[in-house]
Amino acid sequence: MNHKQAAGEKAAGEVNSGMKVGLGTGSTVYYTILELGRRVKEEGLEIIGVPTSEATDKLARELGIPLGELSELEPLDLTIDGADEVNGTLDLIKGGGGAHFREKMVAAASRRLVIVADESKVVPELGPFRLPVEVVPYGWKSTRKRVEGTGCSAVRRERGGEPVRTDNGNYILDCDFGDITEPGALDGKLKSLLGVVETGLFVGMADSVYVAGPDGVRVLRRGTPA
Numbered sequence: 060m061n062h063k064q065a066a067g068e069k070a071a072g073e074v075n076s077g078m079k080v081g082l083g084t085g086s087t088v089y090y091t092i093l094e095l096g097r098r099v100k101e102e103g104l105e106i107i108g109v110p111t112s113e114a115t116d117k118l119a120r121e122l123g124i125p126l127g128e129l130s131e132l133e134p135l136d137l138t139i140d141g142a143d144e145v146n147g148t149l150d151l152i153k154g155g156g157g158a159h160f161r162e163k164m165v166a167a168a169s170r171r172l173v174i175v176a177d178e179s180k181v182v183p184e185l186g187p188f189r190l191p192v193e194v195v196p197y198g199w200k201s202t203r204k205r206v207e208g209t210g211c212s213a214v215r216r217e218r219g220g221e222p223v224r225t226d227n228g229n230y231i232l233d234c235d236f237g238d239i240t241e242p243g244a245l246d247g248k249l250k251s252l253l254g255v256v257e258t259g260l261f262v263g264m265a266d267s268v269y270v271a272g273p274d275g276v277r278v279l280r281r282g283t284p285a
């Protein structure tokens with residue numbers, strides 16, 4: 060079993076019948092969703108999921124997981140999601156898959172946020188992974204200038220020569236800040252800029268992180284030394 064699968068499946072154990080569950084996006088939480096789909100089918104697990112992306116919506120529907128609207132179901136009991144980086148205080152960079160806006164909305168509406176990751180995601184300081192910032196397409200170059208004015212270099216995410224569009228129809232700037240030592244302050248600064256929709260900084264949101272490595276899965280909990 061690969062590490063992503065180990066973390067993803069183990070975290071699915073946090074889900075019990077009757078729960079309203081936010082379903083994250085990415086190749087690690089994919090295994091959580093597969094396991095939840097299996098339990099729905101084979102064990103009669105009764106949950107309602109809220110997907111954080113079109114891709115997760117499609118996957119969950121294929122697996123027969125009942126889905127609902129965030130605004131009708133909040134507060135959710137739990138959200139399980141992946142991350143691109145996790146630091147020692149469980150602050151995160153997310154958005155490698157471009158879904159961080161919906162992921163943050165769903166996480167903010169959840170009583171608990173559980174993250175699934177492999178060891179490669181655990182870092183002393185956030186920053187080696189370029190910070191994804193979602194921006195509106197209109198005037199995006201002006202927005203990029205404002206973003207770069209906060210102390211980074213930013214490139215628009217592209218695939219095959221075309222700009223990547225989020226599920227909201229927006230662009231993503233991948234921003235190199237070097238080490239991000241004050242993620243909360245940076246998040247606030249970026250979000251005050253005209254044209255910025257949301258950043259991939261999740262500060263003070265994660266309650267626990269399931270980290271899988273060669274020795275198995277360990278669980279980091281907020282407020283508990285690693």
Ligand code: 5RP
Pocket residue numbers: 083084085086087088140141142143152153154155156157158159162
């Ligand atoms: C998508 C995300 C993902 O959760 C993050 O990129 C981690 O993905 P993976 O588990 O595939 O490494 O934030 O926007």
